[in-house]
Amino acid sequence: MLKGIGKSHGKTIIMGEHAVVYGYPAIAVPLVSIPVIVKIKQNPENILSSKYYVGKISQIPDTLSGVKYLIELLDEHLNKDKINYAISIDSNLPIERGLGSSAAIAAALTRAFFDLFDQSLETETLLEYVNKSETVTHGKASGLDALTVISNEPVLYSKDTIEHFNFSSDGFIVIGDSGVKGKTKETVADVHKMYQTDKATIGAYLEQLGTCTSTTKKSLINNKLRLLGQTFDQANATLTKLNLAIPKTDQLIAAAKNAGSLGGKITGGGRGGCIIALAKSLNNATMVQKALIKNGAEQTWIQPLSIYAEETDVD
Ligand SMILES: Nc1ncnc2c1ncn2[C@@H]1O[C@H](COP(=O)(O)OP(=O)(O)O)[C@@H](O)[C@H]1O
Ligand SMILES: C[C@@](O)(CCOP(=O)(O)O)CC(=O)O
Incomplete structure (x- = not known):
């Protein structure tokens, strides 16, 4: 019986979300x-079988359209003998x-499909x-997420x-999940509309980012x-002008600052989703984390920046 396994990981955008869609640099x-x-x-x-759907591959709901599309594409390209599968995420x-x-x-x-069919997978093909x-899930994506979830190192893109x-x-970096879904497809489209309406003002905001x-x-x-903390605050002010803040993310950032964080910002698509706050020590990060939880963060993570001093082995 054929078996395949594939791994990856999450990412957080430290700086430059949205601006990266317009060609400006971003770091994740x-x-x-x-x-x-x-x-x-x-x-x-x-x-x-996954947290969000268990059932026939042919009946995967539209909410997971990117997953369904990709399974169909990989199946078409690799499954010469037309075998059937059980996929677990x-x-x-x-x-x-x-x-x-x-x-x-x-x-x-x-990666799991290529492993299943014992095919080698070049990075370029994976991307x-x-x-x-991502294009099915988000509309046109910058490509930053794809690069970072397969990298062991920070990416400047x-x-x-x-x-x-x-x-x-x-x-x-302390990450706090507001518990509010942020629709990246919508926020990217809305920033684009604002840009079309007033290229001078919105263009200047993107340049600031x-x-x-x-x-x-640096x-x-x-x-x-x-x-770095001041730059987080500055970027958050600009992201707010782009209509990407909501009261819950504002509340979490304010709570982090009150707990001694050096600065905080929305991360990713915005209008919900997660915030990141910078802490100077583990002790401070723990205090920030407690403040985020007290203010309703659904989940929190503490990420030491020291792990990016050298390449981390993922596998
Ligand atoms: N556990 C999971 N099981 C199945 N699909 C998932 C899972 N987590 C995420 N997805 C896929 O990712 C999409 C959400 O991606 P997106 O809206 O871009 O959020 P994010 O900001 O986390 O990238 C879902 O629509 C689904 O296609
Ligand atoms: C807003 C954007 O810059 C980042 C989106 O991040 P996420 O998909 O919300 O994790 C879009 C992109 O880079 O394609």
């Missing part, structure tokens, strides 16, 4: 501590919270499959640069945590 880091595992085995039932990434669940699942699924699935880089920073990414890179490399 892999969250290897939140893995996604897809297992496939030959099985006559042709079923998918094991993921602790919350859906639609800006932590890259769609890209992570697409990457793990693609093509993930981005095709813009229309003409893909750079994997390491830095030695001793801060901590691009500048924030350059400052962020701050991370030189361990300038105060400057």
